[in-house]
Amino acid sequence: MQKDSVMLKLEEINAASAAQFVALLDGTYEHSPWVAEGAAAKRPFATLAALKHALAASVREAGRERQLALIRAHPELAGKAAVAKQLTAESTNEQGRAGLADCTPAEFARIQQLNADYNAKFGWPFIMAVRGPRGLGLSRAEIIATFERRLAGHPDFESAEALRHIHRIAEIRLNDKFGVTPARGQQVWDWAEALAVHSDPGFKELGQLTVTYLTDAHRAVAAELKAWMHEVGFDEVRIDAVGNVVGVYHGSVAGARRLLTGSHYDTVRNGGKYDGRLGVLVPMAVVQELHAADRRLPFGLEVVAFAEEEGQRYKATFLGSGALTGDFDPAWLDQTDADGVSMRAAMQAAGLPATLKAIKAERRDPARCLGFVEVHIEQGPVLNEIDLPLGVVTSINGSLRYLGRVTGQASHAGTTPMDRRRDAACAVAELMLFVEKRAAAVPDVVGTVGMLQVPGGSINVVPGACDFSLDLRATTDAARDALGIDVRAELQRLCSERGLTYTLEQTLAASAAPSAPAWQARWEAAVAALGLPVFRLPSGAGHDAMKLHELMPQAMLFVRGGNSGISHNPLETITVDDAELCVAAFMQLLEGLAKE
Numbered sequence: 001m002q003k004d005s006v007m008l009k010l011e012e013i014n015a016a017s018a019a020q021f022v023a024l025l026d027g028t029y030e031h032s033p034w035v036a037e038g039a040a041a042k043r044p045f046a047t048l049a050a051l052k053h054a055l056a057a058s059v060r061e062a063g064r065e066r067q068l069a070l071i072r073a074h075p076e077l078a079g080k081a082a083v084a085k086q087l088t089a090e091s092t093n094e095q096g097r098a099g100l101a102d103c104t105p106a107e108f109a110r111i112q113q114l115n116a117d118y119n120a121k122f123g124w125p126f127i128m129a130v131r132g133p134r135g136l137g138l139s140r141a142e143i144i145a146t147f148e149r150r151l152a153g154h155p156d157f158e159s160a161e162a163l164r165h166i167h168r169i170a171e172i173r174l175n176d177k178f179g180v181t182p183a184r185g186q187q188v189w190d191w192a193e194a195l196a197v198h199s200d201p202g203f204k205e206l207g208q209l210t211v212t213y214l215t216d217a218h219r220a221v222a223a224e225l226k227a228w229m230h231e232v233g234f235d236e237v238r239i240d241a242v243g244n245v246v247g248v249y250h251g252s253v254a255g256a257r258r259l260l261t262g263s264h265y266d267t268v269r270n271g272g273k274y275d276g277r278l279g280v281l282v283p284m285a286v287v288q289e290l291h292a293a294d295r296r297l298p299f300g301l302e303v304v305a306f307a308e309e310e311g312q313r314y315k316a317t318f319l320g321s322g323a324l325t326g327d328f329d330p331a332w333l334d335q336t337d338a339d340g341v342s343m344r345a346a347m348q349a350a351g352l353p354a355t356l357k358a359i360k361a362e363r364r365d366p367a368r369c370l371g372f373v374e375v376h377i378e379q380g381p382v383l384n385e386i387d388l389p390l391g392v393v394t395s396i397n398g399s400l401r402y403l404g405r406v407t408g409q410a411s412h413a414g415t416t417p418m419d420r421r422r423d424a425a426c427a428v429a430e431l432m433l434f435v436e437k438r439a440a441a442v443p444d445v446v447g448t449v450g451m452l453q454v455p456g457g458s459i460n461v462v463p464g465a466c467d468f469s470l471d472l473r474a475t476t477d478a479a480r481d482a483l484g485i486d487v488r489a490e491l492q493r494l495c496s497e498r499g500l501t502y503t504l505e506q507t508l509a510a511s512a513a514p515s516a517p518a519w520q521a522r523w524e525a526a527v528a529a530l531g532l533p534v535f536r537l538p539s540g541a542g543h544d545a546m547k548l549h550e551l552m553p554q555a556m557l558f559v560r561g562g563n564s565g566i567s568h569n570p571l572e573t574i575t576v577d578d579a580e581l582c583v584a585a586f587m588q589l590l591e592g593l594a595k596e
Contacts, residue, residue, distance in 0.1 A: 007179035010051070014044040027090050028055070028170045028177070031073040034066065035059055035170075048178055049389070049581060050531030056167045056387040071124045071162045076115045077143065078103055079125070090173055097137035098130035107140055114147045122155055129168035133562065133575040134189055135175070135182075160385070161564070167387060171577055184289065185580030188281045191228065192273045195221050195265070208270040208570065212313040214243060214346040221265050225280065225305050232284055233291025234303070241358040242323045243307030243350060245280075249287045252296035259593070260302050260364070260372040260552070261586075263544055264309035264320060272377075272572025278559065278582070279375045279544075280305040285583045286590065297594050299370055306544050313337050313346075317508065321547035326363035330356055364551065371519050372548035373589065374556045375582050377574060379541045379567035383560035388535050389578045390585060392523045393556035396539045396546040397444075398480040398512030402470040403451075404504040406495060410464025425454050425463035427494045434490045435470070438483065444475040444538050445483055470504075475538045477512050513546035516553030523557050526588035530581060541567075557585060 013024055021043070022036040029035040038058030045051040059067060075081040075091055078100040087095065095101060103111065118126045126147055132138040138146075150158060175181070196209050198217040203210035211217045225245045229237040234247035245265070248258070263279025283303045290297070306320030316322075316332040333344040333354065347354035378384075383391050408422035432449045439447035451469035472487060474480035488504065495502045524534045537558065545554045559582050562573040 008177045010045055010048065010178075013051070025055075025174075025177075027088060028173050029059075029070065029166065030075075030088065030091065030169075032070050034062070035070070038062065045531065047531035048174065048180060052167075052171055052174060053387070053532060055170060059163060059167070060387065067163060068124060068159070070166060071127060071159065074125055074127050074166065076119075076125045077128065077130065077147075078108060078111045079115055094130050094137075094169065094172075098132075098143060099137070099140050100130065100143070103140060107144065110144060111147070114144070114151060118147070118151055121151065122158055124159070124162065126150070127162040127165045127169075129165045129172065131169075131172050133573050134186065135172055135576060157564070164384065164387070164562075168575065171575075175577070182576045182580035184285045184583040185576035185578070187285050187288070188278070188579040188583065189574070189576045191281045191284070192277055195224060195277060196273045198224075203270060209267055209273060210269045210271065210312075211265070211267045212269075212310075213266055213308045213316075213319070213343075214350045214352075215313070218243070218266060218307070219350055222305070222307070225265065225284075228284060229287075229303070232288035234287055239352075240323070240362050241353055241355075242320055242328070242362065243347075243352060244320050244323065244362075245305040245307075247284070247287070247303045249290065249301045249303075250296065251300040252298055256299050257368055257370050258300035258302045259370045259590075260304065260324075260548065261374060262302075262304035262306060263374055263376060264306040266306075266308050266310050266312065268310050268312060268568045270570060271568050272566075272570060274377045274561070274572055274574055275379065275567050276306075276309060276376070278377050278574070278579070282375045282579070282582045282586055286586050289583075289587065297590060299593070301590070309542075309544055314343050315507070316343070317542075318544065318547045321544040323359055323362040324364045325547050325551045326360065327547070327550070328356075328359050366552045369552050370593075371516065371553040371555075372545060373519060373523070373554065373586075374543055374545040375586060376539075376543055376556060376558060377561045377567060377572065378537075378558040378565055379561065381565035382537055383535070383558060384562065384565045386535070388533065389560055389581050390527050390530075390532060391535045391537045391558040391560070392515075392520060392527060393539050393558055394515055394520065394536045395475045396513040396515075396543055396549070396556070397446075397473040397475055397541075398477045399471065399473040399508060399510045399542060400480060400484045400506065401472075401508035402504050402506050404468050404470065404491070404502060406466045406468070406491075406500050406502045408464050408498070408500045409462070411462045413460040413462055416462055421462050422464075422499050423462050424466040424500060425457075427498050427500055428452065428466045428468045430494050431468070431487070431491055435472075435487055438486055438490075439472070442474070442479060442483070445473070445479050446540055447472045447483060447487065473540055475512055475514075480512065510542060510546060513549035513554065515555040519553050519555035522589050522592055523555055523585070525592055526585040527557075529588045529592075530584055532581075557582070 018040045021040045022033050025036040035058050039054040042054045198220040200210045200217050229247035235250045236248040261283045264276035308319040311317035314335045336342050344354045406424040406427050408424040435447040439445045448471040453467045454463045472483045563571040
C-alpha cells in the first residue's frame with residue numbers, strides 16, 4: 001500500500017514518465033525495478049488486469065538469468081532476514097498475515113530445515129504467496145505442507161512455480177496499491193468453500209471432497225444452491241426431475257428467449273472445489289449484481305446446476321444435461337450402485353418423481369434458447385504456464401472409452417521359458433506404449449490407459465489376464481476415430497503375435513463439440529474488453545456444454561487453475577482475482593449480447 005495511503009490510479013501511471021512509473025510501482029516485485037522498466041513501454045493500460053499481464057510478460061521476456069535473480073531477491077520464509085527484521089515492508093506484512101512471526105519452536109525448526117533442504121536442492125529460496133488464493137493468509141500448517149510437497153519437485157518445474165507465486169505476490173501488492181478488492185471473486189470463492197463442507201461418508205471423515213449423485217451430501221449442496229439463488233435475486237428457482245438446480249432471471253420483455261448457462265455440482269472421488277461448480281457460482285454472482293442494480297437484460301438468463309456429469313455413482317455420464325437435451329436413457333433408472341441401490345430408488349428417496357414422463361418434460365426447446373455458455377476451470381496447465389487468467393475454448397474434444405481384457409496363460413515365473421510365455425500384461429504394456437506414441441504424433445490428440453490390473457496377480461506367476469481401460473480423445477471426430485481404428489488394430493496384432501485373446505467393450509463415444517463461431521467471438525470480445533490477450537485452446541476434458549451442443553450453439557470460457565492446473569484433485573485451486581475476471585468477462589458477454 002502507498003505510504004501516504006493515497007491509492008494509485010491507472011491514469012496516473014499511464015501519464016507518468018518511465019522513471020516515475022517505476023517509482024510508483026516500487027516494491028511490487030522484490031528488489032527488482034527492472035520488471036516495471038520492461039512494462040513501462042507497453043502503456044497505456046486500460047485495466048489493472050492489463051498492467052498485471054504486462055509485468056508478468058516483462059519477467060517472461062527477461063531470460064533465465066534475470067528470472068533466477070528475481071527469485072533469489074526474495075527472502076526465505078521465517079528466515080534470517082525475518083528474524084533480524086530486515087524484510088521489506090511488503091514481505092513483513094505478508095509473512096505476518098500468515099503467522100510466520102508466531103511460529104512455535106517446532107514449526108520454526110521445521111521451516112528452517114525445509115529452507116536449508118530446498119536451497120541445497122535448487123539453489124534459490126522457496127517462494128510462496130503466503131497470503132494465498134483468498135488474500136487473507138494461509139495457515140502455517142498449509143505453508144509447511146506445500147513446502148514439503150514442492151521440495152520433491154523437478155528444478156525446471158519449481159523455478160517456473162516460484163515465478164508464478166511471485167506474480168501472485170505482485171498481484172496482491174498491486175491490489176493494495178490501487179485500493180482494489182475483488183469482491184465478486186471473493187463471493188465466488190466463499191461459496192465454493194461453503195459447498196465443500198458437504199462430502200459423502202467415508203470421504204468427509206478424511207477431509208476429502210466427494211459428492212456423488214443424490215447422496216445426502218449431494219442433496220445438501222443442491223439445497224445450498226437453491227437457497228443462494230433465491231437470496232441473490234433469481235425470479236424462479238426449482239430442483240427439477242433429475243435433481244438439477246434451475247434458476248431463472250427474467251429478461252425485460254415477457255417471454256423473451258433465454259441464454260442458458262451452468263455446469264455440474266457433483267464431484268469425482270477426492271476431487272476439487274471448482275471443477276463444475278465454478279460454472280454455477282460465476283453466473284450466480286452476475287445475477288446478484290444485476291439484481292442489486294435493479295437491472296434487466298433484453299433476454300432471460302437461466303442458470304442450471306447440473307446434478308451429475310462425472311458418472312461416479314451410476315454409469316450415466318451427463319445425466320443432468322442429458323435431461324435438457326432429451327437424451328436421458330430409460331435404462332439408467334434400473335442401474336444399481338455399488339450398494340445395490342437403483343437410480344429409481346435413489347430418486348424416490350430424494351423426493352424426485354422418478355418417472356420418464358417427468359424427466360422428458362425437462363427437455364428444452366432450442367427455439368426458446370439463445371444458446372449455452374459455460375465457465376470452467378481449465379483442468380490443465382496451459383493457462384497457468386503462460387501467465388494468463390482466461391482462455392477461450394475452440395472445441396471440446398470428442399472421446400472414445402473402452403474397457404478391455406487380454407487373456408493368455410498363467411504359468412510359473414521360474415519354470416516357463418521366455419519364448420514359451422503367453423503374458424497378457426506384456427501385451428497391454430506394449431499397447432500402452434503404442435497409444436502414447438500414436439497419440440503424440442498428431443496435434444490435439446491424446447490417449448490414456450488409466451486403469452491397469454492383473455486379476456489375482458502374484459509376484460511369481462506370469463500374468464494370465466490383464467484388464468485395462470482406453471481413453472482416446474481429439475478435437476475432431478475424424479482424428480478421434482482414426483486413433484481408435486489404429487489402437488484396435490494394434491491390439492489385434494499384438495494378441496495374434498503373442499497367442500492371446502482379448503475382449504474390448506466400448507463404454508463411451510462422445511462427439512467433438514466445436515464452439516459456435518458467433519459465441520466464441522463473444523467470449524473473445526469479453527476477454528479483450530478486460531485488457532487481456534485473447535488466447536484460444538481446445539478442451540481435452542468433457543463438459544456439459546458438449547451435451548447442450550447437440551441442441552443449441554455453445555461456447556466455453558476457461559479460467560486457469562493453480563498448482564500447475566491440476567484438477568480432479570484436492571490441490572485444485574483458483575484465486576479470487578481470477579474468479580473476479582470470470583465474473584467480469586461473463587458480464588461483458590451479456591453487455592455485448594444486449595447491444596446486438
